[in-house]
Amino acid sequence: MKITQISVYQVDLPFDRGSYKLSGGRSWEAMDSTVVRIDTDAGIVGWGETCPFGPNYLAAFARGARAGIGELAPGLLGLDPSQPAVIYAMMDHNLLGHPYVKHGIDMACWDILGKLAKQPLYTLFGGILTEFPSTSGWIPPAHGDWMNEVIARHRADGCRQLSTKASGDVEADIEFISRLGEIMQPGESVKIDANGGWRVDQALRVMRATAQVDAYFEQPCATYEECRTLRHSCNRPLTLDECVLDMDTIIRCWHEGVCDSINLKIGRVGGLTPALQMRDLCSVLGIPFHLQCAGGSSITQAAIVHLAHSTAPERLLYIWDIGDLVSFNTVSNPMPRKDGKMHAHHLPGLGVYPIDAVLGDPVAVYG
């Protein structure tokens, strides 16, 4: 089997309720997603997506994704897409770094391998261990009617973990988290994602002042070393996210006793091929993890759900449902969600059907 053509589509994914805010004043109105279609001489078509959130979130941006695919495409035409790690080695040979670019192509290759093997991806990832992965429920980073309405919806849906953002302002964050503690119900937990917005001293102040709230703190400080210092000075559960870029970091943070849990974002680490390796490593080392992506639509959601299905329930924390933020759909059969849980379609590959009319005309075609 050979790759005959690579087509690139650009899709805007607007946030349903206007701007989406992260610590440090970062804010975006929509995600700029890049959908990849790989055609083969066998007639099998594979789909992938890469969506780096905003350009100031990670070292990744949408125009760079499309430029990167343009850089890689000539070297991929004619290769066998049903061997994802071999394709990956070729991508690494032709372009250093840029994991988020490779992510979109890698996902399309896995989709092709699944279709060739006539198996859902979860079978190729080791088989179903978690039949119904639980979603965490995003809530807006401010108290008020909107938050109350979203929390009520999550509770009605059976969601057990709420997830929200810190602002980076210590006083405001202490007040915000303390009030969250007052409205939480037994059995619920909350994950406070600072997206690296606190210094170590700031994180310590927030954590001490909110000690009564059963909260997880995600990526409190920007760097691994700051998080390590914090880890050894606090007794709250930490989740490492942006600073965990590869397996190497997992080995290091496991060895240094920093890793309570991680947030494994497929796009950040470079796609399903490396994410699978990190999933397996966390599984054997006893590190629990969330499965998410930086951004994306229902195509990315499918990749997350297949990976989640094939992950042991005692390792899998929560998956993200992009539908919490963006109701705009790129596929005609998004992942079903019921009682706060999702499951994949039992179809070959990713098992989703992108909608031509939504994708529009390709912005680039190679081959």
Place this chain on the structure above:
Amino acid sequence: MNNPNAITSISVYALEIPFHALGSRWIGRQKPEHLDSTIVIIETASGLTGIGESCPIGAIYLPAFAAGLRAALAEMAPALLGQDATQINQVYRAMDAALFGHGYAKAAIDIACWDLLGKHCAQPVSSLLGGRHQSRIPAYASIPLRAVDEMVATLKQKQGDGYTRFQIKIGDDPLVDCERVKAVVEAGRPGDLFMADANRGWSKADALRALETINGIDCYLEQPCATYQECLTVRARCTRPFILDEVIDGPAELARALAEDALDALVIKVTHAGGLTPAKIERDMCLTRGVQMRIEDTAGTEVTRAAQAQLAAATPLAMQLGSYTFINDRPPVADGAPEIRDGMLHLNHEPGLGLVPKMDVLGEPLAVYT
């Protein structure tokens, strides 16, 4: 039973394999002339089959022995029947729930499931382990622990057979071992690669006495002492690339070794790791830290050779030091196994492990669980 992929039977076969000890102290205490290999064939409701094998070397090379392996299979079989053989990790969890440890027994079932999954998907196992980088894997020749002259003669003979990678068995008196390594490496041709393997035969003091000489010879040093901690001490003083083998029992031990910079290369023995599933994780971990590998096994037949070769085929060649192969005088248990020619293993492109078992050679099963 509705699931066509449900395991309906597990047949267990025993096979005697001729064995010649290569040397080192550990084997001196127990010199098996035959190995007792166990081959497993699983069958699903749809009639699809998968084959796997695990073959310990005697009972003191690793904590693994043939009778224990069969007892473990009997222990796990009830929990395996009815499991979906195509859901690899589900099957492994069922084994872990039924029996603690004993990865070498689980390996036979795990390998059989990978074979079956490959056939189910109509893909070689290598494609499901990431993708096939190459279909030819360099083998290496092992030079048994003997007198210096004999070892040099064996080297020359193996060079003539097309080998360019050699393992020199040591683990005897450290100063005599140094003479062995020196003489063999000096008889090497440009491009030949040498690995001096003590198989845990040296004490820490032995290793430290030998290091002054070994450090001046262009070879790898493999598993000098019995424990991980002893090896770590030796490693800190060794300037040669350092290989660990027997002391790495699985991915968690490997993570520790990687974090403590305890090795430059790892021997991944598929059944010692617990099967292809954990061996693949070790492979991925080595790749991320630039640690070279030998992907091989303790011992076995064509089935073992096919399993190790599928993982090796799915691993970049630059990261491999070569694979061990067991060549002995007995009728093959399967057609389609990787052929050994010119110092290389040559894989076919058939689904699964690419094997067609020869039921007449396997004979009557020792046990059938249904």
